[in-house]
Amino acid sequence: MVVFKFVLEKKDSESKARIGYFETIHGRVETPIFMPVGTVGSVKTVTPHELKEIGAQIILGNTYHLHLRPGDDIVNHFGGLHKFINWDKPILTDSGGFQVFSLSELKDLTEDGVTFRSHLDGRKIFLSPEKSIEIQSNLGSDIMMVLDECVPYPCEKSYVERSIELTAMWAKRCKEAKRNFWQALFGIVQGGVYKDLRKISAEQIVEIGFDGYALGGLSVGEENNIMYEITEFTTDYLPEDRPRYLMGVGTPEDILECVERGVDMFDCVMPTRNARNGLLFTSYGKLHIKRQDWKMSDDPIDPHCDCYTCKNFSRGYLRHLYKAGEILALRLNTIHNLHFYISLVKEIRNAIKNGCFKKFKREKLEMFKIGGD
Ligand SMILES: CC1(C)O[C@@H]2[C@@H](CO[C@@]3(CNc4nc5cc6c(=O)[nH]c(N)nc6cc5[nH]4)OC(C)(C)O[C@@H]23)O1
Numbered sequence: 001m002v003v004f005k006f007v008l009e010k011k012d013s014e015s016k017a018r019i020g021y022f023e024t025i026h027g028r029v030e031t032p033i034f035m036p037v038g039t040v041g042s043v044k045t046v047t048p049h050e051l052k053e054i055g056a057q058i059i060l061g062n063t064y065h066l067h068l069r070p071g072d073d074i075v076n077h078f079g080g081l082h083k084f085i086n087w088d089k090p091i092l093t094d095s096g097g098f099q100v101f102s103l104s105e106l107k108d109l110t111e112d113g114v115t116f117r118s119h120l121d122g123r124k125i126f127l128s129p130e131k132s133i134e135i136q137s138n139l140g141s142d143i144m145m146v147l148d149e150c151v152p153y154p155c156e157k158s159y160v161e162r163s164i165e166l167t168a169m170w171a172k173r174c175k176e177a178k179r180n181f182w183q184a185l186f187g188i189v190q191g192g193v194y195k196d197l198r199k200i201s202a203e204q205i206v207e208i209g210f211d212g213y214a215l216g217g218l219s220v221g222e223e224n225n226i227m228y229e230i231t232e233f234t235t236d237y238l239p240e241d242r243p244r245y246l247m248g249v250g251t252p253e254d255i256l257e258c259v260e261r262g263v264d265m266f267d268c269v270m271p272t273r274n275a276r277n278g279l280l281f282t283s284y285g286k287l288h289i290k291r292q293d294w295k296m297s298d299d300p301i302d303p304h305c306d307c308y309t310c311k312n313f314s315r316g317y318l319r320h321l322y323k324a325g326e327i328l329a330l331r332l333n334t335i336h337n338l339h340f341y342i343s344l345v346k347e348i349r350n351a352i353k354n355g356c357f358k359k360f361k362r363e364k365l366e367m368f369k370i371g372g373d
């Protein structure tokens, strides 16, 4: 029985942009979509209630972090991640592979799986395709990701060639290990920045067959134009009737560029991480709240924004809170930045629906440049 269903509603006539939606047992998610990152079971500094007010439809959790702390068995004891964190809409969990490569001291990588030391206490941990699916089953996420090998950038082509074979074998084992019919499973295409290897990897992963397909191995330090080129190339080899998810991306500009190239789903720590560093996104570009310029400013962060922060507080006050190291600064900044990203993708959906996405994108990118960096 298939629960996960993606409906492609409209394709843009001038680009590969499209609008659609998918449904899980926890509800409907419209695409293109931005997914706030809640790595260890919380989108940092904001509550599930505030996330709903902002308009979040789906959030991310992470297998690696939740397995290490508090433990997926503990989360399962509480009835799974939705109950544990009190979020009743969809959740997508990453498989843990990428975090092993980017966070922990890699001990050993074999065909069977990867052994690493926990970045928390140095404990030796083994992660295999089967183990990753077991953890994600315990977490009870609506969408699971396969365990893959995300190669670094840059990376020797000969290594990437071998790596996509491992990634395809692991993807197959993940699909075979899947237990709960109500959990969707997305495949992940690798291949580094080599188009011929991206084509092979896409064909291998599509051949196995998944509910959706992610582009992995990007947003790992490569230049933007390479990320756009690989995205443009790879989406042509993915089925139109399944969602495409570009992992770890990105800036507002990246989202506009990659929607145009056929991507439906995005996640990035940028809105939340930058908020905590006082870097705010506005219609006219980025704003550093700690700047002297805002000391006496009674303006909202963004005059076009109707988020709770912009409706209630001035730049002068937000600057004061930030300089004073107040926790409220982190919360109000995060509410605004997440609202900015979620509103951006909502406007993108409307622009595609109204057949004016290219014009919308051009105007948005122009406006982002006005305010400088
Ligand atoms: C953009 C920004 C701000 O996001 C930060 C930091 C560095 O990039 C990020 C985001 N990029 C990113 N690429 C990914 C690729 C894969 C992948 O190939 N496989 C799987 N399973 N998961 C992935 C998750 C990914 N996240 O990756 C970490 C290291 C999580 O921090 C993020 O720069």
Ligand SMILES: [Zn+2]
Residues within 6 Å of the ligand: 301, 302, 305, 306, 307, 308, 309, 310, 311, 335, 336, 337, 339
């Ligand atoms: Zn705002």
